[in-house]
Amino acid sequence: MKRINPRLAKLHRSYSVSELADVLGVHKHTVRGWLKKGLLPIDGAKPTLILGSEFQAWWAKQRKAAKRPCAPGQMYCLRCRLPKAPALGMLEYAATNAATGNLKAMCETCGTMMHRRTQMADIPFVMPGLRVERTLAPSSIVERTHPSPNCDEKKDC
Ligand SMILES: [Zn+2]
Structure with missing residues (x-):
């Protein structure tokens, strides 16, 4: 997985899918994939907008989940x-x-x-x-x- 610096997304800015992709240096398909994996866009915005703080919080959660040791049954x-x-x-x-x-x-x-x-x-x-x-x-x-x-x-x- 590509290393991403989530702080490149500014907390109080909102980004379109392609803007967020540009800021983070990833493909916009990657950002769309994140949206499918639970990254929440700003409610009702068309086209899709993502708040920088929402992205950072989601990213931190993903990282933490990735590091979490296996739960019982896993x-x-x-x-x-x-x-x-x-x-x-x-x-x-x-x-x-x-x-x-x-x-x-x-x-x-x-x-x-x-x-x-x-x-x-x-x-x-x-x-x-x-x-x-x-x-x-x-x-x-x-x-x-x-x-x-x-x-x-x-x-x-
Ligand atoms: Zn597997």
């Missing part, structure tokens, strides 16, 4: 670059020793294998409500589950 997907839930609620656990091991699951969004180190005793807290198949051997989850054929990697994934 693992970090390297491809989506987001914490994601396991596809079909399926998990596998490969013990590395009596107490510790690796959880494996497929990303619900893109089907990429996700890994999360955990203590065996913590699994009910890390993945509440999900059934874990404990295995020592490499998992066969790939053969049994197929990623969604509709997953378009150019989308949010």
Whole structure:
């Protein structure tokens, strides 16, 4: 992801999509993408206007969300670059020793294998409500589950 300095958008100015794109040095399609991802334009303005302060607040929230460790029931997907839930609620656990091991699951969004180190005793807290198949051997989850054929990697994934 491109590095963006959100402070280039002045707090008390409003920007059209292309103005905001120019100020930040991104493509206007990027700004449109942000609007789809929850950046709020000024109510009722046509064409779309975005307040600098609204952009900065939204950007800070996005950054914070990106840094947030995985919540219970989630693992970090390297491809989506987001914490994601396991596809079909399926998990596998490969013990590395009596107490510790690796959880494996497929990303619900893109089907990429996700890994999360955990203590065996913590699994009910890390993945509440999900059934874990404990295995020592490499998992066969790939053969049994197929990623969604509709997953378009150019989308949010
Ligand atoms: Zn993913």
